[in-house]
Structure formats: C-alpha cells, structure tokens
Amino acid sequence: MKKTFLFVGLFIINCENLFAQVSTHQALNQAAEHMLPNPIMILPFVLLLAMIATGPLFYKHFWEKNYPAVSSVLGLVTVFYYLIFLNDYHSLLHSLSEYLSFIALLSSLFIVSGGILIKVDKKSTPLLNSIILFIGAIVSNLIGTTGASMLLIRPFLKLNQERIKPYQIIFFIFIVSNVGGALTPIGDPPLFLGFLRGIDFFWFIQHIWYIWLPAVLLIISIFYVYDSRNQVPETNKSYSGKIEFKGLKNIIYLLIILVSVFIDPAVMSWVPSLAPFPFGLREIIMFSVAYISFNRADKKILQSNEFDFEPIKEVAFLFIGIFATMIPALQLISHEANVLGEKINLSAFYWATGSLSAVLDNAPTYLNFLSAELGKFGLDLNIKVDVHTFQTTHYLYLQAISVAAVFFGAMTYIGNGPNFMVKSISERAGIKMPSFFEYIYKYSIPILLPVFTIIWLIFYFGRG
Amino acid sequence: MRTIDQALNEKLNGLYFGNRLILPFNVEILKIIIDDDIIVDFSSKKKGAQYNSRKDFTEIYFYDYKNLQDYVSEYENIKLVVVDDVKDLIDIKNHKKILVRLKENHIAEVEEAPEDIVFVE
Numbered sequence: 001m002k003k004t005f006l007f008v009g010l011f012i013i014n015c016e017n018l019f020a021q022v023s024t025h026q027a028l029n030q031a032a033e034h035m036l037p038n039p040i041m042i043l044p045f046v047l048l049l050a051m052i053a054t055g056p057l058f059y060k061h062f063w064e065k066n067y068p069a070v071s072s073v074l075g076l077v078t079v080f081y082y083l084i085f086l087n088d089y090h091s092l093l094h095s096l097s098e099y100l101s102f103i104a105l106l107s108s109l110f111i112v113s114g115g116i117l118i119k120v121d122k123k124s125t126p127l128l129n130s131i132i133l134f135i136g137a138i139v140s141n142l143i144g145t146t147g148a149s150m151l152l153i154r155p156f157l158k159l160n161q162e163r164i165k166p167y168q169i170i171f172f173i174f175i176v177s178n179v180g181g182a183l184t185p186i187g188d189p190p191l192f193l194g195f196l197r198g199i200d201f202f203w204f205i206q207h208i209w210y211i212w213l214p215a216v217l218l219i220i221s222i223f224y225v226y227d228s229r230n231q232v233p234e235t236n237k238s239y240s241g242k243i244e245f246k247g248l249k250n251i252i253y254l255l256i257i258l259v260s261v262f263i264d265p266a267v268m269s270w271v272p273s274l275a276p277f278p279f280g281l282r283e284i285i286m287f288s289v290a291y292i293s294f295n296r297a298d299k300k301i302l303q304s305n306e307f308d309f310e311p312i313k314e315v316a317f318l319f320i321g322i323f324a325t326m327i328p329a330l331q332l333i334s335h336e337a338n339v340l341g342e343k344i345n346l347s348a349f350y351w352a353t354g355s356l357s358a359v360l361d362n363a364p365t366y367l368n369f370l371s372a373e374l375g376k377f378g379l380d381l382n383i384k385v386d387v388h389t390f391q392t393t394h395y396l397y398l399q400a401i402s403v404a405a406v407f408f409g410a411m412t413y414i415g416n417g418p419n420f421m422v423k424s425i426s427e428r429a430g431i432k433m434p435s436f437f438e439y440i441y442k443y444s445i446p447i448l449l450p451v452f453t454i455i456w457l458i459f460y461f462g463r464g
Numbered sequence: 465m466r467t468i469d470q471a472l473n474e475k476l477n478g479l480y481f482g483n484r485l486i487l488p489f490n491v492e493i494l495k496i497i498i499d500d501d502i503i504v505d506f507s508s509k510k511k512g513a514q515y516n517s518r519k520d521f522t523e524i525y526f527y528d529y530k531n532l533q534d535y536v537s538e539y540e541n542i543k544l545v546v547v548d549d550v551k552d553l554i555d556i557k558n559h560k561k562i563l564v565r566l567k568e569n570h571i572a573e574v575e576e577a578p579e580d581i582v583f584v585e
Contacts, residue, residue, distance in 0.1 A: 158582050
C-alpha cells in the first residue's frame with residue numbers, strides 16, 4: 001500500500017523530480033521521435049482536472065458559464081507549446097483523432113438513448129429493483145454507462161416514486177453508471193480509449209467477467225438489504241404490471257452505432273482510411289446516426305425525458321481540454337515508468353489507478369496508467385503492436401487497471417461522467433441528493449471500499 | 465382570485481422576463497425545481513427565490529438565475545409544487561404539480577405535470 005501512495009504522490013506532487021532522471025537509452029529513443037515535454041506542461045492538465053472536481057461544488061455558477069472557455073484555453077496552451085517549442089504536430093493530431101472517436105461514440109449513444117422512453121407500471125419491490133439494476137449492468141456494456149444511465153434512471157425513479165430514497169439512486173450510480181460497464185470498450189470511456197490504443201474488443205469480457213459478476217452481485221445484494229428496510233404503508237394504488245417502450249426505432253440506431261465501433265481500418269482491412277483527416281468512416285456514421293435520430297425523434301418522448309444537450313456539451317468541451325492537456329502527462333509518465341520499473345507492482349497499479357479514478361476523471365487516469373504499465377515493460381502506448389503484446393503477456397496488469405478505473409469511478413460524483421448526470425436528473429425530479437462528501441462517507445467508503453478491497457485481496461495481493 | 469384549475473382550463477400562459485417568472489394564478493409555492501436546484505426556502509433575500517402572490521397571478525424572482533432562458537432549454541421544465549391560495553395548504557390532496565416551459569416572446573406555458581414526467585414532491 002505504501003508503494004501505491006508513493007506512486008500517486010510522485011505522480012501528482014513531484015513531477016519535476018520524478019522526471020529528472022532519464023536513462024541514456026530511453027532518451028536516445030525518445031529523441032529519435034520527438035523531444036519530451038517539460039514537466040511543467042503537466043500543470044494545465046492538473047489545473048483542468050482540479051477545476052472539474054471543484055467547479056460544480058464550490059463555484060457552480062461561474063463554472064457553468066465559463067467551463068468551455070477554461071477548458072479551451074488550457075488545451076490551447078498545450079497545443080501552442082507542442083507546435084512552437086516541440087514542433088510536434090503528430091502527437092496533437094493523434095490526440096485529436098482519439099478525441100473525435102471518443103466524442104462520436106459518447107454523443108451518439110447519449111442522443112439516441114434520449115429518444116427512447118420506458119414506462120414501468122409495476123409495484124416497486126426490492127427484488128424488482130435488484131433485477132433492474134442487474135439488467136442495467138448488462139445494458140451498460142451494450143450502450144455505455146452513459147446511455148444506460150440515461151435510458152434507465154427515469155423509469156427507475158418513476159417505479160420507486162412512492163418510496164424513493166437517495167440510497168436507491170446511489171446504488172444505481174454504483175451499478176449502472178460504473179461497475180456494470182466493465183465488460184466492453186463501449187461500457188466505459190477508459191476502456192474505449194484502451195480499445196482505440198489497440199486492446200482487443202473482446203479482451204475485456206474474457207478477462208474481467210469473473211471479477212465483474214461477483215462484484216455486481218455483491219453490491220446488488222447489499223442494495224437488497226437496504227431496500228428491504230424501506231417499507232411504505234400499503235396504498236390502494238393499482239398497477240397494470242405493464243412495461244411500455246416508446247421510440248423503439250432508436251434501438252436500430254443503437255445497433256448501427258454498436259456495429260460501427262468495429263468499422264476501423266485497423267480492425268477490418270476493407271474499411272478505407274480517411275487520413276490525413278483526424279476521423280474515419282466510424283465517426284461519420286456515428287455523428288450521422290445521432291443527427292438523424294434527433295431530427296426524427298418523437299418530440300413528446302424528448303419532452304418526457306426532458307432531453308437536454310447540456311450534459312453532452314459539457315463532456316465535449318471538457319474532454320477536448322483533457323485530451324489536449326494530457327498529452328505531456330501521458331508521454332512523461334510512460335517515459336518515467338521505464339525508470340521506476342520494478343518499484344511499481346500490481347497492487348500499486350490497482351490502488352493508484354483506483355484512487356485517482358475516484359477523484360479525477362477515470363478516462364485520462366486509465367490512459368496514464370496504461371502508459372505507465374507499458375513503459376514498465378519497455379513498451380510504448382503509441383505503438384499498437386506493443387499494446388497487443390502487452391494484453392497477452394501481462395494481462396493481469398491490464399486487468400487490474402481496467403477493473404480499478406471502471407469500478408472506482410463510482411467512489412465519487414466526479415469519478416465518471418454519468419454519475420453527475422444521474423444526480424442532476426434525480427434533483428430535477430425533486431429528490432434531494434447527498435452532498436459530495438456525504439456520498440463518500442455515507443455510501444462509497446462503507447459499501448464500495450470493502451468490495452474493492454476484497455477484489456484486491458483475491459486477485460492482486462502478492463501477485464505481480 | 466384566479467385558481468390553478470381556472471387558468472389551466474382557460475389555457476392561460478404565464479410570462480417570463482429575465483429572472484422573473486409570472487404564473488397566471490394565485491398560489492402558495494411549496495417547492496420549485498429549476499435546473500438541478502431544489503428551492504424550498506423562500507425566506508432569503510439573497511439565495512434561491514422569492515415570490516409574491518397577487519390577485520390573479522403569482523410572480524417569482526430567481527436570485528441565482530439572471531436569465532431563465534439560459535438555464536431551461538427547449539425540452540426542460542421548471543417544476544413547481546403549489547397550492548391554490550384559497551385552499552388548505554396543509555391538506556396534501558390540494559397540492560398540485562405544475563410544469564412551466566419557456567417559449568418564445570416571453571411566453572411561459574403552464575400545464576399540470578403528466579404521468580410521464582418524473583416529479584417527486
């Protein structure tokens with residue numbers, strides 16, 4: 001555990017010292033491609049992540065109004081640095097292309113899911129709620145934690161309207177918005193970034209399902225105990241027992257998005273590359289589907305879902321800043337991992353990825369630690385063959401950070417995009433949600449931390 | 465005194481200007497949900513909102529939302545739990561859930577919350 005703290009501490013606080021030592025061999029290798037950025041260039045990234053964490057809590061109205069400008073300006077600082085001082089536009093183009101893939105997937109899933117309405121006219125029971133959470137965990141792997149959260153949170157609230165309590169929404173965030181989405185790259189943004197870097201699509205389900213299943217069942221069992229205690233007096237209200245779906249044509253759109261994930265020249269040789277453009281056929285399909293879906297959506301469904309572009313607009317602006325500012329961090333951490341080498345073990349990677357994913361956004365955190373792991377074994381995150389080699393030869397390392405990045409995203413409201421979205425939808429429905437700190441000390445520490453510790457003890461303690 | 469039912473039956477709209485929302489009936493307000501804020505304290509002169517019940521309308525001033533249109537988009541609603549001024553506020557049966565949608569030309573469309581909308585009192 002000490003090593004974890006040491007690693008996290010080094011990562012955040014002491015970047016200058018951390019990156020001061022450069023081995024001659026690696027320096028020559030890097031110099032052959034491009035110069036390493038100055039460690040001070042991590043500051044825009046740290047500043048942006050710190051503002052994302054604190055903005056909605058401590059200076060909400062300033063943040064709501066100014067986050068696009070803040071994110072863009074910090075991103076531009078990095079862009080100018082790379083263009084003017086390093087003369088390296090390859091890294092920028094690579095990051096832009098990754099950003100476009102990322103935002104194409106997220107926005108298309110978000111928009112298409114917003115056009116589907118599910119009405120459940122059943123009596124809320126702990127068993128039914130548990131079943132919905134389990135279905136949500138599966139669905140989040142098919143349409144992403146963002147899509148599944150959008151699709152299911154309103155029927156979940158509606159179903160429980162007579163006995164709604166904040167813990168029910170918190171468990172929804174735990175399962176549907178986070179832990180559930182660990183089986184596919186579509187499930188959670190960090191895994192999709194890993195997929196874009198070269199990890200096989202089905203690697204995740206093959207190597208994570210046996211951790212995912214007990215974790216999901218354990219958290220749902222705890223929910224069941226909580227929910228069984230929440231009894232309300234019997235009323236005369238009658239239920240038809242019907243489950244009604246509206247906007248089903250959007251399921252077809254979802255399927256198109258799902259299939260288009262694979263439409264990549266690196267996955268299918270017949271797919272044309274649109275280089276030098278920083279996007280491909282996949283992104284064009286996703287954006288087109290989103291556009292068509294929204295324009296043909298039933299306005300009544302959009303009204304019932306209170307559809308709003310603001311959440312996805314926020315993700316789009318914040319992540320363009322994140323993708324730009326994290327370039328130096330990724331390059332430096334990958335480089336430094338070569339130097340730290342044996343000092344970082346499997347447990348350190350699990351806890352470091354987890355603890356940072358809890359308080360920072362889990363997508364860039366995942367990439368940083370993936371980069372570090374590859375660096376530890378002398379591999380490069382920017383080379384797809386290296387990533388492919390890594391996923392087979394050191395699968396336990398990849399599994400540890402994949403599980404940690406996705407699971408620990410549930411530890412706070414800011415750990416993963418949908419967490420705040422679900423909180424916001426619940427508050428817009430009139431439910432007073434716990435504060436940032438209440439969420440942590442009342443729910444995530446007593447419920448999730450023991451579960452994640454058990455996972456560590458069984459799968460990673462003393463290994464690697 | 466114009467009641468909620470009268471206004472809804474006559475399909476009367478409200479109005480909005482900047483941070484001021486005018487509802488076409490005379491009510492006591494118990495709860496307002498705007499953006500992701502839940503306002504139940506109307507006693508402050510600085511935070512949340514303040515409202516005045518007049519003979520045929522009720523006006524609300526939002527302190528934290530200088531221009532309502534910037535915060536409430538096309539498919540979103542301002543939600544209110546209200547009670548007709550002439551009715552017993554204590555009796556929960558008298559509580560009504562109202563949605564307000566902001567349209568062009570300062571028009572605020574008012575309707576009773578339908579079943580589809582998730583709205584917890």
